[in-house]
Amino acid sequence: MGDKHRVRFEPVDIEIEVDEDETILDAAFRQGVMLMHGCKEGQCSACKSFLLDGDLQMERYSTFALADYESEEGYVLLCRGHAYSDLEVELINYDEDMIRAGVPIQLVNTEVAAIEELTHDIVHLRLTCVSPRELAFNPGQYADVRIPGTEHWRSFSMANTPSTDHQADFVIKRYPGGHFSGLLDGGLSVGDALDIKGPYGTFTLRESDRDLVMIGGGAGMAPILSLLTHLREQGIDRRTTFYYGGRTARDLFYLDRMDELSEVLSRFSFVAALSEETGVAGAEEGLITDVVDRLETDLSGADAYLCGPPPMVEAAIELMAAKGVPEGRVFYDKFTTTASADEPT
Template sequence: MSQTHRVRFDPVDIEIEANEDETVLDAAFRQGVMPLHGCKEGQCSSCKSFLLDGDLQMDRYSTFALADYESDEGYVLLCRAHAYSDLDIELINYDEDMIRAGLPVVTVPTRVEAMEQLTHDITLLRLVVEGPDAFRFHPGQYLDITIPGSDEHRSFSMANLPQGQDGKLEFLIKRYPGGKFSGLLEEGLSVGDALTTTGPYGTFTLRAGSDRRVVFIGGGAGMAPILSVLRQIAAKGDFDREVVFYYGARTPDDLFLLDEIRDIGVRIPNFRFVPCLSDSDEANWKEIGFDGAIGMVTDIVDDRESKLSEADVYMCGPPPMIDAGLEMLVARSVPQEQIFYDKFTVSAQAD
C-alpha cells in the first residue's frame, strides 16, 4: 500500500502531501499548488529543483533536462520524483503568486461541439464539458486531451476565456501528418464524440502586478494561449500597459483570426500586432491590414525591440522558436523572472 509523505517547498513555505505512487508535481497539482513546469515528462527541465533533505526516487528522464552531474549534486525533476520519506525541496525558479493561485487539476469528460479549419494546417476545436462539474482555468493555461483508444495524451492551450458554467473550451491545433491526435481532426473525430481532458496546467498567465510593457512572441498554434490572455486584457477595459504581439507565420495564407485581433486592438488602447512572414520575399501589408515584417519572428523582435529587458515577454510556439527566443532573450539580458513560456516537447505538444 502506498504511503503518504510531507513535502515542503522552500523558500515559499508551502507544504503538500505526496503519495509514493504519484510524482511530487502531480501531488502539487492535485492540491492546487502550481510550481513552474513544462512538459511534465522529464524532458524540458522547467520543474528542476534541489533536494535539501529526504529520500526520493526518480522515474526515467532525459539527461538533457537533468545532467548526471546535476543529479549527483542533488538536483531533481519534480515531474519524475516520488517521495519515499518527508522531503524538503528548494524551488529554483518560481513565481510565488502563481504557485498560490493554482487550481486543482481535475479530469472531466467533454464532447466535440465544433471543428473549423482556419488554415491549411490549423483547426479550431471546440469542446463542451459534460456533467455537473465546471472546469476552471486561468487564461493562458493548457490541458491534456487523452487520445481515444489509448493511454496517451496531447497537450493543448485554451484559446478562450473561462466562461463560468457554460463549459466551453476552444483550442487552435496544428495538424501534423500522421499525428495521433491532430490526424483525427481530418478523419476520425466527429461532432458529438467524447473526449477525456485533464487540467489545468501551465504558468503562462498574465502577471497583473507588473507595470512593465508586455511583449508576446507567437508562432503557429502558439496563437492559442496568447489569444486567451489578450482576450483577458481586452475584457479588463482599463489596461494601461503597452502590448505588442509578434506572430510568426510562413506566408500570408498562414495568418488567421485577423478580424478578432483587429477588434482586440480597438479594445486595448496601446496595442500593436506585427505579423512576421518567414517564407515570403514580400507581402501586401495593406491587403493584410497590419504593418508586418519579413523574416524569422525572433530576429524581428531582436531588431525592433530596443528595451526588451524592461518588458515582460511571453512566448508560445514550436520548440525551435522557443529555443531561438530564449537564446535571444538571454543575449539581451532579459531577467529570467520576466520570461514566460510553456515549452512542450514534440510528443507532448503535437504527435
C-alpha cells in the first residue's frame, strides 16, 4: 500500500481517503461514494472532473475521453487518476441524490446456480453468493465478474432486486469468441466458482411521482427488469411504459414476466418492436426509437431510463430531448466495449 491522502470533492462537500495505489474512483466506490462513471477504463469520459489543487497523476487513457488540451487545462479522469498529495477536485457530472446513496464495493465468491438459454444469443446466468452470503446493491446496478483464471473482469447488470440479495441474476448477450460470454456456450457449468465485485452504476430509480418511459434492447432488459420488479415489490404506482426492441421475434424473451408485471402494476404497459420482421402479433414494426417517436408525444412530465447498445441509447437520448424530457431526467446505461476485448459490458 502507498501513502494515503485526502480528496475533497466540490461542490458537494464530500471528502474521502485515497491510497496512492488505488484510483480515486475506486477509493470512492470503496467508501460508498457513488461518483458518475461508465467504462472505468479511461475510455468514455463519464468521470471527467477538474483538478482545483494538488498532485494527481494518471494512468494511460484514451484521448477520445480526455483530449490533450483538456488535460493541459486541468481536467482529469477519476478512473485513471492517483492522488500523490491531498487534492481538491471539482465534479462536473454528478447526481447529488445518488452520490451519497452508494453502497460500498464488495468482493463476493459465488458459484454458478443456473445457465438458461433465453434466445439464440441471450443467456440467463444465476450466481449464488457463497462468501459473503449476500451482495448489497440498489436495483438497476451492475457487478463485475472475473473471467476464470485471469485478472480480467466483465461488467453485467443485475436483473434481480435486493429482495434476493443471496444471488445475482444476469442477462448476458453471447458473442462468438467473447472472453467471458463465450464461456456460456459450454465453458461454464453449474457449481463452478466465480468471483464478482460490486455494486457499480447510477442507473437506479429516482423518487418521484412522474411517469416513466423505459427503452431497452438486447441485454438492456436486465437493469430495466430490476427496476420494474422493484416497482412491483414496493407497490410504487407510476404510469410506466417499457419499449423493448429486437430484430425479429426470436430476439424477444421474458414476455411472460411482462405479462405478470402488467397484472400487478395497473399502469404498466409493455411494447415490443421488431426492426427486421413484420406481421408478428403484438409487436410494433420498426426501430425501437421510431416506434417511441410514433406512439409518444409530449414527454416533458416523464423520467426516461434507457439501456442497451450505444447506438440505440444515443438515438434514444436525442429522441427524449425532442420529446421534451429535461436532460437531468434522462438516465442511461450504455453497454460499451471493453478496451481489451471484443465483448461489450
